[in-house]
Amino acid sequence: MPPRIPCRAHRAACPTPAVRYGIRLQRRLASTSASAPDIYDVVCVGGGPAGLSLLAGLKASPITNGLKVALIEGQDLQKNRLPKDASLDSFSNRCSSLTPASMRNLQEIGAWRHANAARIQPYQEMQVWDGVSDARISFDWDTARSLGPRTPTQPTTIAYMIENVNTVSALLGRLEELGGVDIFASTKVDAIELGTDTEQLDLSSWPVLSLSNGKSLAARLLVGADGANSPVRTFAGIPSRGFDYSRHGVVATLNLSSPGWGGPDHKIAYQRFLPSGPIAMLPMPGNFATLVWSTTPERAAKLKSLSPADFTAMVNAGFRLSPTDLEYLHTLPSGQAEEIAWREKHTPTNERGLPVRVTDVQGGSVASFPLRMRHADTYTGERVALVGDAAHTIHPLAGQGLNQGQGDAAALVRTISHAVQSGQDIGSTLALESYNEARYAENNAMLGVCDKLHRLYSVESGPVVGLRSLGLRAVNAMGPLKGFFMSRAAGGV
Amino acid sequence: MRPAAGLTSARSKLGPHALRLPCSDRCFSVLNRPPPNYEGHIPLTRAERLGLALGSGLMSFLDPRRGDLIAAFGEATAQPYFINHLRDRMLLNPTGRRILRDRPRLTSTSLDIPRLRLLPKNTVGYAYTEWLDREGVSPDTRAQVRYIDDEECAYVMQRYRECHDFYHALVGLPVFREGEVALKAFEFANTGLPMTGLAVFSALTLKKGEWRRFWDIYGPWAARNGAQSDDVINVYWEEELETDVDQLRTRLGIEKPPDLRDMRRAAREARKKEKAAREAAAGAAV
Numbered sequence: 001m002p003p004r005i006p007c008r009a010h011r012a013a014c015p016t017p018a019v020r021y022g023i024r025l026q027r028r029l030a031s032t033s034a035s036a037p038d039i040y041d042v043v044c045v046g047g048g049p050a051g052l053s054l055l056a057g058l059k060a061s062p063i064t065n066g067l068k069v070a071l072i073e074g075q076d077l078q079k080n081r082l083p084k085d086a087s088l089d090s091f092s093n094r095c096s097s098l099t100p101a102s103m104r105n106l107q108e109i110g111a112w113r114h115a116n117a118a119r120i121q122p123y124q125e126m127q128v129w130d131g132v133s134d135a136r137i138s139f140d141w142d143t144a145r146s147l148g149p150r151t152p153t154q155p156t157t158i159a160y161m162i163e164n165v166n167t168v169s170a171l172l173g174r175l176e177e178l179g180g181v182d183i184f185a186s187t188k189v190d191a192i193e194l195g196t197d198t199e200q201l202d203l204s205s206w207p208v209l210s211l212s213n214g215k216s217l218a219a220r221l222l223v224g225a226d227g228a229n230s231p232v233r234t235f236a237g238i239p240s241r242g243f244d245y246s247r248h249g250v251v252a253t254l255n256l257s258s259p260g261w262g263g264p265d266h267k268i269a270y271q272r273f274l275p276s277g278p279i280a281m282l283p284m285p286g287n288f289a290t291l292v293w294s295t296t297p298e299r300a301a302k303l304k305s306l307s308p309a310d311f312t313a314m315v316n317a318g319f320r321l322s323p324t325d326l327e328y329l330h331t332l333p334s335g336q337a338e339e340i341a342w343r344e345k346h347t348p349t350n351e352r353g354l355p356v357r358v359t360d361v362q363g364g365s366v367a368s369f370p371l372r373m374r375h376a377d378t379y380t381g382e383r384v385a386l387v388g389d390a391a392h393t394i395h396p397l398a399g400q401g402l403n404q405g406q407g408d409a410a411a412l413v414r415t416i417s418h419a420v421q422s423g424q425d426i427g428s429t430l431a432l433e434s435y436n437e438a439r440y441a442e443n444n445a446m447l448g449v450c451d452k453l454h455r456l457y458s459v460e461s462g463p464v465v466g467l468r469s470l471g472l473r474a475v476n477a478m479g480p481l482k483g484f485f486m487s488r489a490a491g492g493v
Numbered sequence: 494m495r496p497a498a499g500l501t502s503a504r505s506k507l508g509p510h511a512l513r514l515p516c517s518d519r520c521f522s523v524l525n526r527p528p529p530n531y532e533g534h535i536p537l538t539r540a541e542r543l544g545l546a547l548g549s550g551l552m553s554f555l556d557p558r559r560g561d562l563i564a565a566f567g568e569a570t571a572q573p574y575f576i577n578h579l580r581d582r583m584l585l586n587p588t589g590r591r592i593l594r595d596r597p598r599l600t601s602t603s604l605d606i607p608r609l610r611l612l613p614k615n616t617v618g619y620a621y622t623e624w625l626d627r628e629g630v631s632p633d634t635r636a637q638v639r640y641i642d643d644e645e646c647a648y649v650m651q652r653y654r655e656c657h658d659f660y661h662a663l664v665g666l667p668v669f670r671e672g673e674v675a676l677k678a679f680e681f682a683n684t685g686l687p688m689t690g691l692a693v694f695s696a697l698t699l700k701k702g703e704w705r706r707f708w709d710i711y712g713p714w715a716a717r718n719g720a721q722s723d724d725v726i727n728v729y730w731e732e733e734l735e736t737d738v739d740q741l742r743t744r745l746g747i748e749k750p751p752d753l754r755d756m757r758r759a760a761r762e763a764r765k766k767e768k769a770a771r772e773a774a775a776g777a778a779v
Contacts (some may be wrong), residue, residue, distance in 0.1 A: 322581070322584075325584055326586055327585060328585055346644075348643075
């Protein structure tokens, strides 16, 4: 047993639980008792991309695959899986941009090959511009040359567009292949409390979960991957600070008139910063794209109420017309398509720099969600770790939310395997410290950058517009600096 | 054309990245003028625009009756920001948008002046013709816009210019210098076009009595009403010809200023009376 440093008074007062082997023994002895909880090394609450990635990572590693792990998910996991023969004529509206770092992590844990590759769209270029001044920056690895000559190993892909359901299905496929995870799907957590000190074993510092199916689980390490309103975070008493942007993200799956200006092999993502928030169109396979339009709640409600023809016209207008025209168009109850056709005649545009025209919107795919900024004070507590949205919620303008969750999961797997290797208690704050250290500052920086960008581009007129346009053009002209930003956004290549 | 063509071919040898430089800054020079964006458009370089603004500004300050110079000055100073801003204000208003869509032109034929003369006395149309007759001007004396680059903004400028006479009719200010200055101040507060603001500086050339009236009465009236009232550019005058002037003014939130002609007459009579009294007193003293 490694030396333990009593961190808190209540822990110091009571004897620490026995080593893992001992507990296994205890569990077997106590398994007949109805009141005694099942004892697990890791219990993960929440079967989203972050939680599943953590479990797949633990099970894929020879160091940690001996741990007894459980997954609790409120929804039916099988129902949310992508059908094997899913048609390429329709895509989910909830998509994410996976950075090369996240993709590599999914490859390392063996989940990437379980993904439906035909439904993943890598993109090689990104066009970002200012909706007020039209200052533009283009991201592709060719113009973002570092000082030396280009090496063949340098990547050409900026990121991979993937439906969240595809990511989840891939991870579930990998977990099934690996086996050894007790999955409690369609099961809710009724309560999380600290265990009790009985004659047989002392669980007084262990979280014990009461499930809706009547079971109770004790966790050496409880992982909260349970979203922005994380019950695990509440149990651990970790405050989460932040604010609402009073913006909504409108998402939709779009049909385009063609695969795009670069053809099917060179896909381009587009983002235009409007004063109400950025509008982004991200490429999906074939003639499809996914929309994320951050805008005011009123405008989001208006967009959702429009007919498909008017909505389609509004998306085209969002990339082309002036903020003034867009402001007016949102006040019309209907008839946007006709009004936009007239305005486009009087708005000079360079079509080559804009996404190809949207021809239709996939029925029922228009939805919206409120945008928030949240950051937990810490990601770890006594026998508790938070990953993904439970730890942080970010503005979607840089497409980093899911990637941060993947980064958390990978870092927590490293932390746990280090603790296992060095014989530490994986639930101790000491062992978990390195996870917090690895992720907190990095996530905080990314949250801050996205927040500042949101603020910078909310300004509608005045000297700020001139300065930010100057800055954007300057970065665009400086290849190595642009390359630095791109590698940061790619998850540190 | 030759040097520019040589430049283009030289640049194409530099590879695709060289071509990404904004073309507007590079190839537009006196030697290589782009084609006009609309009929009558004359594209200007920045230096030309500056020269035009300075020259026409100075000349129209010295001779305010040169309408063509004032027009050129207005166009040279309205770009790039102010005319776009005015266009945006039209785009935010349903009527303003309709005007931009229909692009109506105000001429003596489109307005049918003789018919307007037969309208009731309280209507906008009657006030307008009465004002035209009193001042001896015609809606056809307005110059064509030539120096605004964007064709829609050029229309906005044209519309502003053609509606200028209606503003006179709406507020009842005469065309001579004093009335014009007051109206320009009102227009500046209302439209934000720099020409109208700079024209207010011609108030410095007013006579002492006129200056006092401007400072005490018309200036404050113009600033208050111009800023508070709705945008007069968004009035579809063609549709308001039969509207009651007072109603329209109330709808726009404009107070009618005191009649300048009456005031000048009163001032003149007062001066005359004073002079006569002085002469009488002098005569009595003799």
